[in-house]
Structure formats: C-alpha cells, structure tokens
Amino acid sequence: MKPTKLAVAGLALALLGLPESPAFAKLKVVTTLQDLASLADLVGGDRVETLALVKGYQDPHFVDAKPSFILKLSRADALIVAGLELEIGYLPPLLDQSRNAKIHPGSPGYLDASTGCEILNRPTQQVTRAFGDVHPYGNPHYWTDPENGRIIARSIAAKLAELDPSGREAYAANLAAFEGRLTEKEEEWAGKMAPDAGTNGHVEPKPGIPPSPTHTLEIINLIMTEKIRLILVEPYFDLKTPKFIAEKTGATVLSFYPSVGGLPEIQDYFALFDYDIDAFVSAMKGKP
Secondary structure: OHHHHHHHHHHHHHHOOOOOOOOOOOEEEEEEEHHHHHHHHHHHHHHEEEEEEEOOOOOOOOOOOOHHHHHHHHOOOEEEEOOOOOOOOOHHHHHHHHOOHHHOOOOOOEEEOOOOOOOOOOOOOOOOHHHOOOOOOOOOOHHHOHHHHHHHHHHHHHHHHHHOHHHHHHHHHHHHHHHHHHHHHHHHHHHHHHHHOOOOOOOOOEOOEOOOHHHHHHHHHHHHHHOOOEEEEOOOOOOHHHHHHHHHHOOEEEEOOOOOOOOOOOOOHHHHHHHHHHHHHHHHOOOO
C-alpha cells in the first residue's frame, strides 16, 4: 500500500501545479566586476545565474586573489572580463588553477567586454611607471559611458545566445528592453546634467601618484580662476588633499561611484548613473 499511496500523493502534487524541475539549466556566468554582472542579469534574465568576483566598493586595480574565486571559476559556463589588463594582476593564475578550459581566453565561454567599446586615454607613446597607474591599452573604466554599456549588453546577448541557442529569442527580447530603457534614461540624465556643464580639473597629475604641493597649489589657483564648484573623487582614495583644496576654495568634494554595488542603493547599471548624477546635481545646487 505504501508505494501506491506515494504515487497518488505525487500525482496530487502535480495536479496542484506545484513547481517542477526547470526545463533548462541556468547558465552560470562569472564576471570580474559587478557592473558586468548587472548587465548580464539585465540581458540574461531568468536564464542566467551571475556572480561577480570583485565587489563594487573594492578598487578593481588592487584585488586579492581568494581561493573561493577558483571554485567559482571552475563551475562557470561563461566568464566576462573588463579586459584592457584590468585583471592582469590576479585573474590568469586563478584561471589556470580552475582547470575550466571553456572559460579561458579564446574559448567559447570567454568574453572580453571591452571589445567594440570606445576606450579613452589610449597611450600614444611607450608607457612606463613614470606615468603612474596608466593602463597601456587605455582607460579600463569604459562602462561608465552608457553607450559603451549598450555595446557591452549586445556582446553579452550574442555570447549567451551562442552558449544557449534555445534562449536566443529571450536574450534578444531582454536586450531590446534594455536598449529602450537606456535610451530613455540617457535623455533624462542629459537633461539633468546640461545646466552644469563646464570646466573640470584633476587633483592627481598622473593616475596613482599623489599630488605634489606644487600641483595642489596649481589646482587651487585653477579652481579659483575658473570658479570650479565641485571636486569629484573616487571613493577608494584618501580625501585629505581634496578636502584641503575644498577648504581653500569653497568647492565641494563629492565621491563619485564608478561601479554597481559601490553603495547598497546602487543595485544595478541604471541605479549607478541615477545615483551619481542625482548626487552631482544636488551638490551643484546653491553653489554660486
């Protein structure tokens, strides 16, 4: 009687419409950055499971390789990297130790998100340490241009469709929805920023090299002369010099977050721009 009762119970559960096993296995997508994970989520929808190695509040230039990264990479169906050697200091040995050939460079599961993007600050001469933390292939923070976000999303959609042909239509639909929303948001962001377009300066003369007293004085004079009202800084760096400059000039120091997850409220790619632009506009209000 027990087997019969179990069979009847199983049939009853099925008739009640309780969830069954999914018709497809989700693609396991590992990204180096939360920004790329967000874009993969937006394009992949419920067909993907994403995981970022580096959190948005961490400096992506200085990442400690963790043993847990190896396990995550070993289970991945796809790996999306920022490229431009941003991950050169930690990713190659992790890939070797993961023994997951399908996500190595040149393999079907590997995607360099920088491909096709507009890259700023490409060096025009040989780069040495004297230039500071200059990347030999250009600025790797290209995702902070929404149009590059569009290009990245298209690349992700194509890669996911390649790995999961049965989901091609779903990825195309998600991509179209993303692009439509992005176009609307770009118009909104441009409208918010338009009144405050103007001059800007850099506290650091070279990336990664703290400003000298001479350069600090030059920045103070520039701010006073050009009536610059805002000093934007990344949240990873010491605020001592920017705050000193602000005290001398009356300008406001504002931390500008370059990545999804930099703050708890920056949950996705759209929220990144919403937060930074709203913070910028708010900081500019009331400034003469």
